[in-house]
Amino acid sequence: MITIDKLCYNSKLRYVNAGEKFAFAVITLLLCVMSRSIAVACIVLAVTGILTVYRGGIPFFRYIHFMSVPLAFLILSTLAIMFNLSHTPLDLFAIPVGTWYITSSWESFFYAVQLILTALASVSCLYFLSFNTPMPDIMNVLGKMHCPKLLVELMMLIYRFIFVLLSVSSAITQSQHSRLGNKDYKTSLKSFGAMASVLLLRSFKRANVLYDAMESRCYDGTLHVLNENYPPSRKHIWAIIIFDTLLLLFIIGKGIFL
Amino acid sequence: MSHKQKRILAVISAFSLYFGLMPTASAMHIMEGYLPVGFCIAWGVVCLPFLAAGFMSIKKVLDENRKALILLAMSGAFIFVISSLKIPSVTGSCSHMTGTGLGAILFGPAAVSILGLIVLLFQAILLAHGGLTTIGANTFSMAIAGPLVSFGIYKLCSKCKVNKYVSVFLAACLGDLFTYCVTAVQLALSHHADTTIMGALGKFMLVFAPTQVPLAVIEGIITCMIIMALETYAKPELRSIGFMKEGR
Numbered sequence: 001m002i003t004i005d006k007l008c009y010n011s012k013l014r015y016v017n018a019g020e021k022f023a024f025a026v027i028t029l030l031l032c033v034m035s036r037s038i039a040v041a042c043i044v045l046a047v048t049g050i051l052t053v054y055r056g057g058i059p060f061f062r063y064i065h066f067m068s069v070p071l072a073f074l075i076l077s078t079l080a081i082m083f084n085l086s087h088t089p090l091d092l093f094a095i096p097v098g099t100w101y102i103t104s105s106w107e108s109f110f111y112a113v114q115l116i117l118t119a120l121a122s123v124s125c126l127y128f129l130s131f132n133t134p135m136p137d138i139m140n141v142l143g144k145m146h147c148p149k150l151l152v153e154l155m156m157l158i159y160r161f162i163f164v165l166l167s168v169s170s171a172i173t174q175s176q177h178s179r180l181g182n183k184d185y186k187t188s189l190k191s192f193g194a195m196a197s198v199l200l201l202r203s204f205k206r207a208n209v210l211y212d213a214m215e216s217r218c219y220d221g222t223l224h225v226l227n228e229n230y231p232p233s234r235k236h237i238w239a240i241i242i243f244d245t246l247l248l249l250f251i252i253g254k255g256i257f258l
Numbered sequence: 259m260s261h262k263q264k265r266i267l268a269v270i271s272a273f274s275l276y277f278g279l280m281p282t283a284s285a286m287h288i289m290e291g292y293l294p295v296g297f298c299i300a301w302g303v304v305c306l307p308f309l310a311a312g313f314m315s316i317k318k319v320l321d322e323n324r325k326a327l328i329l330l331a332m333s334g335a336f337i338f339v340i341s342s343l344k345i346p347s348v349t350g351s352c353s354h355m356t357g358t359g360l361g362a363i364l365f366g367p368a369a370v371s372i373l374g375l376i377v378l379l380f381q382a383i384l385l386a387h388g389g390l391t392t393i394g395a396n397t398f399s400m401a402i403a404g405p406l407v408s409f410g411i412y413k414l415c416s417k418c419k420v421n422k423y424v425s426v427f428l429a430a431c432l433g434d435l436f437t438y439c440v441t442a443v444q445l446a447l448s449h450h451a452d453t454t455i456m457g458a459l460g461k462f463m464l465v466f467a468p469t470q471v472p473l474a475v476i477e478g479i480i481t482c483m484i485i486m487a488l489e490t491y492a493k494p495e496l497r498s499i500g501f502m503k504e505g506r
Contacts, residue, residue: 002384002385004383004384004385004386005384026390029290029291029390029391030295030391032291033291033293033294033295033298033391034295036294066386069386069387070289070290070386070387073286073287073288073289074289074292076465076466076469077292077445077449077462077465077466079465080445080458080461080462080464080465081449081458081461083461084457084461085461111449115292115449118291119289119290119291119292120291121291122290122291122389122391123289123290123291123386123389125290126290126382126383126386126389126390127386129383129390130382130383130384130386135380135383135384138383148313150313150316150317150320151313151372151376153327154327154330154331154334154372154373154376155376155379155380157327157328157331157334157335158331158334158335158338158373158376158377158380159380160335161331161332161334161335162335162338162339162380164335165332165335165336165339166339166342169339169343173343189476189479189480189483190483192343192345192480192483193480193482193483193484193486193487194483194487196340196480196483196484197483197484197485197486197487197488197491197492198487198491199336199339199340200336200364200484200488200492200495201488201491201492201495203332203333203335203336204329204332204492204495204498206332207328207329207331207332210328211325211328214328219324221324
């Protein structure tokens with residue numbers, strides 16, 4: 001039901017140590033956001049894209065499709081950054097509207113291009129993590145980073161329940177649709193409300209049953225989960241260190257020369 | 259074609275392009291990498307006291323009643339699922355609820371702050387809504403500011419003896435609108451290339467208004483319907499989470 005979750009279990013990089021992937025994605029992401037340069041963004045976009053598609057084996061068109069998910073937000077907010085409403089026309093272009101101008105300057109145009117590329121490159125970093133690492137592995141890494149135990153446990157339970165509730169909700173929605181539950185707008189609103197309330201009801205029932213089951217298996221306030229652990233490979237760690245150091249040097253070097 | 263006709267054509271095609279984009283418009287998650295590092299950290303720090311308060315309150319509840327952990331986790335999953343489902347919207351496009359208004363009314367703002375953080379992390383990783391660096395800003399607008407306003411309005415209305423459904427509608431709707439305003443402020447503070455901050459704020463508000471204002475109204479209506487149905491079918495459950503204190 002959640003495509004990314006399905007894809008990441010089939011990724012060829014799934015059995016690589018999760019800490020390595022997490023470190024690579026987060027460090028590259030930070031470098032990319034900090035530098036805000038077009039060149040760095042292109043490098044990061046290319047490297048993470050190639051890693052995800054060729055090494056991870058994620059279908060290329062799926063990847064492109066997912067890159068376009070945040071597009072609506074990107075386009076709308078970039079429109080807001082680029083276009084200005086003022087009495088005086090700026091240097092890029094100006095469309096007169098009454099006594100005002102819808103106008104834009106080269107400066108804000110470059111700013112917008114920079115922003116779009118940085119954002120896309122950061123999204124590709126995020127995708128490298130989420131397309132190649134199953135959620136339990138990420139939670140395991142968070143636990144090792146001394147994230148509060150309560151939080152990690154809550155995350156683990158929520159992750160499990162999401163799929164339970166999704167299957168319940170899709171079954172309800174399907175049966176509503178087969179009974180013309182979406183025949184007009186008013187009915188579909190009503191169906192959605194009914195579905196959501198029944199979903200909450202069912203989830204409470206499930207929670208009660210689950211608690212009884214856990215209690216009967218000696219639940220004492222902590223959940224013990226067996227984690228699969230894959231040893232980190234020295235080759236990968238060196239590759240990550242070298243890539244990110246080169247990227248950092250490139251950013252510093254550019255800062256000096258420009 | 260005369261010059262005027264051309265201009266009219268251009269305006270019309272711009273409009274249709276704009277509304278053609280709407281189908282993919284989701285709730286206002288600031289996307290990954292859109293905020294400068296300074297702002298990412300600053301919003302994260304602003305969130306910390308609220309998250310700490312939420313954490314403490316959850317911990318206190320759990321010490322009294324262990325079962326609450328399962329209930330909390332279910333509520334978190336419920337918020338995630340509600341916010342990931344497409345809701346019917348006027349233009350036939352697909353849009354999502356934030357779900358946090360409902361959460362704040364049912365479970366209280368303290369629990370929602372922590373649940374919201376986890377839900378946003380899941381949304382970033384599993385659905386590609388939002389991101390890791392912008393999680394501070396998103397948490398502040400969606401899991402703290404919006405729910406606080408929703409909860410405040412709900413309590414205020416029940417103090418003033420306003421009809422329950424009206425107050426639920428107002429709480430969910432205004433909470434959603436407030437989330438949208440906070441997000442616009444966050445964007446304006448970090449990106450104002452050649453205008454003032456107020457000018458940038460106006461532009462962001464204007465650009466996102468066509469998607470967000472109808473969405474807020476729909477969210478209000480749906481939240482109202484959910485509460486109505488819950489009161490009919492699920493009185494004991496509602497009492498167990500402390501939503502209906504008056505034992506009718």
